[in-house]
Amino acid sequence: MANILNNFQKDEEGSINGVLTDREEIFIDDKELEKKLLRKMDFRIVPLLTFLYLLSFLDRVNIGNAKVAHIEDDIGLIGSQFNICLSIFFVGYILFEIPSNLILIKSSPSIWIPTTMVAWGIVMTLMAFVKNFSELMLARFFLGVCESGLFPGVIYFITRWYKRSEQNFRIALFTVGNSFAGSFSGLLAYCILRLLGGKLNLKGWQWLFLVEGVVTIIVAILAYFLISDYPEKTKWLSDEERRFATERLKNDAGKAHVIQFDKKQLFAALKDWKVYLAMLQLCTLSIPIYSFSLFLPTIVNGLGFDYVTSQLLSVPPFLCASMSTLTVAILSDRKLVRGPFIIMCSSFGIVGYILLGIPSSGVAVKYIGTCIVGIGIFPCLATSIAWLTNNIGGHVKRGIAAAMILMSGNLGGIIASQIYRPKDAPYYLFGHLLTATFLIIANFISILQYFLFKNINKKKRENPQSFLEGRSEEKIKNMGDLHPDFIYSL
Structure with missing residues (x-):
């Protein structure tokens, strides 16, 4: 065993089984080069991805705006049919997330991501012409199928460019x-x-779907020329920058760095308890996030505002959510701590839902409650995803794990679609109390994860040999995040 631990063979890149040579350590410690590289990466990668996801989420939740613009009356929806149309989107999304990420892993982001965008842009455009419940159901299902390639694909893409301390x-x-x-x-x-609204004999909600669908298609065509592949292949980095970008990720992962495609990594993700606990956590967090996104115009409308004013008043809570998300992410990356921030933010969201749920509170207090909910729940999404990706070694395992956790998040979307029921209008007390309950559950899961990771890290530091006993040298090289040198983020 000592021979296995102390005698590492050199790999193809010139590093010692994940441990950098002195020459590479000097290279990796070039802080000026790293700052220059990060600035270039942030400029070329992040704004484009953010804009693509904005379009994706816009096309996903605009049905909430269409509801306020009377789509239900115009196509004859009755009872809970509108909520069913919300839910069916997530069925299509869930079914194709893992297959989509497998295609991405085997192909390239510059081809697969724009292709999925073109597809959902076409579906969104055609949705403007639905005439009944069945047609809207079909359109929403295929919108979910086509959009399933973006979110899990981009999360995987980010982990192929940024270190763990930079991902959140x-x-x-x-x-x-x-x-x-x-x-x-x-x-x-x-x-x-x-x-x-009313132009060319089309309703306002029809124009909403048409305009947003056409914009998505145009942006998707441009994305074929704008999206990069991975650091080792991209053309806008110099040879030195490409090598640096690759080596610093190897150094960050240490002995958990596994780059080749291996089916064993796929099954490793399917068998890992960390993934399933993270899935449960994101599912419970996604329920308030999706319900808030889908029904905020309806909630505001229930406070007594007309449907046009409700659209405008839905803006400030989302702006508060944006600022909160970025602030928490910066602090979380600086400390490389995830769990405590999720616990703090979800608790803040619970307070907001309590304000919304108090029957005697006035309109102003309830509206402030919507802002507090946005501030609390939205930072949890990015931080919980980063928590999982930080604690998974091997890019194939990480790609599958990302798809699995986001699949569970969209399962939460199905539940969220049914929470704010028409019969509970205008105060929606049932919806507010149920979403607060899910946030409480998410809090308990986060606390459990935190102490489990802390306990395993303690064992890895105190008795690393216990993790290696009975394993061959080849198996030790491919342990990924199970290796004792890989310390989990808390």
């Missing part, structure tokens, strides 16, 4: 697109309804 802020910048989409959705809906 970049994921937050990306996911902040959903809160910007929420605010922009209300503003855009207001403008479209005012300017185009």
Whole structure:
């Protein structure tokens, strides 16, 4: 065993089984080069991904604006049919997340991501012409199928470019697109309804779907030329920068660095308890996030505002959510701590839902409650995703784990679609209390994860040999995050 631990063979890149040579350590410690590289990466990667996700989330939640613009009456929806149309989107999304990430891993981001965008842009455009419940159901299902390639694909993509200590802020910048989409959705809906509603014999909600679908298709075509692949292949980095970008990720992962495609990594993700606990956590967090995004115009409308004013008043809570998401991500990356921030933010969200749920509170207090909910729940999304990706070694395992956790998040979306029921209008007490309950559950899961990781880290530091006993040298090289040198983020 001592021979296995102390005698490492050199790999193809010139490093010692994940341990850098002196020459490479000097290279990796070039802070000026790293700052220059990060600036270039942030400029070329993050704004584009954020904009793509903004379009994705905009196309996903604009049905909430269409509801306020009377789509239900115009196509004859009755009872809970509208909520069913919300839910069916997530069925399509869930079914194709893992297959989509497998295609991405085997192909390239510059081809697969724009292709999925073109597909969902076409579906969104055609949704403007649905005439009944069945057609809307079909359109929403295929919208979910087509959009399933973006979110898990981009999360995987970010982990192929950034170190663990840099991921939460970049994921937050990306996911902040959903809160910007929420605010922009209300503003855009207001403008479209005012300017185009009734033109060419089309309803306001039809113009909403048409405009947003066509914009998505145009952006998708441009994305074929703008999205990069991975550091070792991209053309806008110099040879020195490409090598540096690759080596610093190897150094960050240490002995958990595994780059080749291996089916064993796929099954490792399917068998890892960390993934399933993270899935349960994100599912419970996604329920308030999705319900808030889908129903905020309806909730505000229930406070006594007309449907156009409700679109405008849905903007500030989402702006508050955006600022909160970025602030928490910066602090979380600086400390490389995830769990405590999730616990703190979800607790803040619970307070907001309590304000919304108090029957005697006035309109102003309830509206402030919506802002507090946004501030609390949205940072949890990026931080919980970063917590999982930080604690998974091997890019294939990480890609599958990312798809699995986001699959559970969309399962939460199905539940969220049914929470704010028409019969509970205008106060929606049932919805507010149920979402607060899910946040409480998410809090307990976060606390459990924190102490489990802390306990395993303690064992890895105190008795690393116990993790290696009975394993061959080849198996030790491919342990990934199970290796005792890989310390979990808390």
